[in-house]
Amino acid sequence: MALIREKRFTQMNLSLHVPSRAPLFQEAAARRQCPPPSTSMATPASRSNQFRLADFERVAVLGRGNGGTVYKVRHRETCALYALKVQHSGEPAAAEADILSRMASPFVVRCHSVLPTASGDVALLLELADGGSxxxxxxxxxxxxxxxxxxxxxxxxxxxxxxxxxxxxxxxxxxxxxxxxxxxxxxxxxxxxxxxxxxxxxxxxxxxxxxxxxxxxxxxxxxxxxxxxxxxxxxxxxxxxxxxxxxxxxxxxxxxxxxxxxxxxxxxxxxxxxxxxxxxxxxxxxxxxxxxxxxxxxxxxxxxxxxxxxxxxxxxxxxxxxxxxxxxxxxxxxxx
Structure with missing residues (x-):
């Protein structure tokens, strides 16, 4: 039997430690008053080229994997909630960004923007599914x-x-x-x-x-x-x-x-x-x-x-x- 390059077994799902890196954005120390939070699903696509990493504050870590970390983030101006998937730089990260940026289906998670980071990582700003996985x-x-x-x-x-x-x-x-x-x-x-x-x-x-x-x-x-x-x-x-x-x-x-x-x-x-x-x-x-x-x-x-x-x-x-x-x-x- 040929060797398979990657084996992932932890409760049938990959969950590996991701090395700590310099903060990509500040986590909110004190919550300001916001209107009831909305998810990112209704955010117009026309705003996608206006996003910057500094526009977001981290709310929680949603998951960690072999390639990076997914955060729940809040847009500072609108208080809209998103998922931010920060992937370590490399060909797989770029390939995922390319595929998702061309998808437009209600049954595929929406990628609002690909945000550059100072470390060279790839950060995908995704719609947040409020029920989780x-x-x-x-x-x-x-x-x-x-x-x-x-x-x-x-x-x-x-x-x-x-x-x-x-x-x-x-x-x-x-x-x-x-x-x-x-x-x-x-x-x-x-x-x-x-x-x-x-x-x-x-x-x-x-x-x-x-x-x-x-x-x-x-x-x-x-x-x-x-x-x-x-x-x-x-x-x-x-x-x-x-x-x-x-x-x-x-x-x-x-x-x-x-x-x-x-x-x-x-x-x-x-x-x-x-x-x-x-x-x-x-x-x-x-x-x-x-x-x-x-x-x-x-x-x-x-x-x-x-x-x-x-x-x-x-x-x-x-x-x-x-x-x-x-x-x-x-x-x-x-x-x-």
């Missing part, structure tokens, strides 16, 4: 009801349809990279290892990613000719993600088992195709999951086929959106 929602509220899973599926598939039509493959779909809002919106985020294919339908040979959500052909490339269909790989990752939402934990290993490289290899490459428990899913959901999680990528359903699947296409949109909105709102409420 889907991974965090699962951590706080547990398993999703089927209606909420259907809504996440519909919106995430819409994002993948938009991306794939533009020859962009994400390659790291997982709960931590799906952001939720209290309005019941889902947005795909973190394009740090995404690729732009030279031509539609091209295969890919990049094996960097989160191992727990990799498809069999990515996990064991030598068994599949050393390359794979990246669009089909995104479908597998989304299938594992949705199954995790349904059962409330990582679904390919027994509860409590350490996600070692060997355990994941056995489960993903040699185990039975993952499926939801019969008692926890409707026939429509079970058929949908089977279409996502076929071991042979040539037999896996396409994004277009999944969008037309009854589990998604025939869902009660109002009820599924309400179920997701309620779940995210409960997870966002302060603990008593």
């Amino acid at each position: 889907v991974d965090a929602v699962v951590g706080r509220r547990g398993a999703f009801p089927e209606a909420a899973v259907a809504e996440v599926a519909a919106q995430a598939l819409s994002a993948l349809a938009y991306l794939h039509a533009r020859r962009v493959v994400h390659l790291d779909v997982k709960p931590a990279n799906l952001l939720a809002s209290t309005a019941g919106e889902i947005k795909v985020a973190d394009f740090g290892i995404a690729k732009v294919l030279p031509r539609a339908g091209d295969h890919c040979a990049s094996y960097v990613g989160t191992a727990a959500y990799m498809s069999p052909e990515r996990f064991d490339p030598e068994a599949h000719g050393g390359h794979y269909d990246p669009c089909a790989a995104d479908v597998w990752s989304l299938g594992v993600t949705l199954l995790e939402l349904l059962v409330g934990r990582y679904p390919l290993l027994p509860a409590g088992q350490k996600p070692s490289w060997a355990a994941l290899m056995c489960a993903i490459c040699f185990g039975e195709p993952p499926a939801p428990p019969a008692c926890a899913a409707s026939p429509e959901l079970r058929a949908f999951m089977a279409a996502c999680l076929r071991k042979d990528y040539r037999e896996r359903a396409s994004v277009a086929e999944l969008l037309a699947h009854p589990f998604v296409a025939e869902r009660d949109v109002a009820a599924s959106r309400h179920a997701l909105r309620r779940l995210v709102a409960e997870a966002s409420s302060p603990s008593p």
Whole structure:
């Protein structure tokens, strides 16, 4: 089996220490009176070229990863809230900035501006999803009801349809990279290892990613000719993600088992195709999951086929959106 360049296992999500650097902006020492804070989703795009790093004050750290840190920040003048992703300089950071700056979909996190820093890092000013990641929602509220899973599926598939039509493959779909809002919106985020294919339908040979959500052909490339269909790989990752939402934990290993490289290899490459428990899913959901999680990528359903699947296409949109909105709102409420 070929070596995969990066292995990321901490609770199935990467969480590595980022070396401290000189402050990029001052954190507010005392909060001035502001109107009720708004998120950045409604900020006009025409302001994007007017932003400077000094215009923002740090509110909180939202997350740390191998490439940098994501902050919650407040615009000093308008009090609007944003996410600021500060990435250490390098080719991957520049590539993500380039991809996001060209995206304009309600299902993909919006990049308002790319801000220069004195240290040479890349700082992406992003819209802030007020519900946090889907991974965090699962951590706080547990398993999703089927209606909420259907809504996440519909919106995430819409994002993948938009991306794939533009020859962009994400390659790291997982709960931590799906952001939720209290309005019941889902947005795909973190394009740090995404690729732009030279031509539609091209295969890919990049094996960097989160191992727990990799498809069999990515996990064991030598068994599949050393390359794979990246669009089909995104479908597998989304299938594992949705199954995790349904059962409330990582679904390919027994509860409590350490996600070692060997355990994941056995489960993903040699185990039975993952499926939801019969008692926890409707026939429509079970058929949908089977279409996502076929071991042979040539037999896996396409994004277009999944969008037309009854589990998604025939869902009660109002009820599924309400179920997701309620779940995210409960997870966002302060603990008593």
